[in-house]
Amino acid sequence: MNIISVERLWLRYWGNGGIADAFNFEACLYEVQELPEYELAVLAWVVEDLEAESPH
Numbered sequence: 001m002n003i004i005s006v007e008r009l010w011l012r013y014w015g016n017g018g019i020a021d022a023f024n025f026e027a028c029l030y031e032v033q034e035l036p037e038y039e040l041a042v043l044a045w046v047v048e049d050l051e052a053e054s055p056h
Helices: 006-015 022-029 037-053
Strands: none
Touching: 006 022, 006 037
C-alpha cells in the first residue's frame, strides 16, 4: 500500500485539468465542501492512475 500526500494528490489532480485550488481541494477531501461533478471525475481519474502505478 502506497501512501500519497494531499499535496501530491492535488498536484496530480491540478495537472490533469482540475481547477480547485489547494485549499478548496483539501476542503473537499475532508467533506467541508463539494466539488462539481466534473472535478470529482478528474479526481477519480487521478486515483485510478495512482492505483495503476502502484506495485501490487
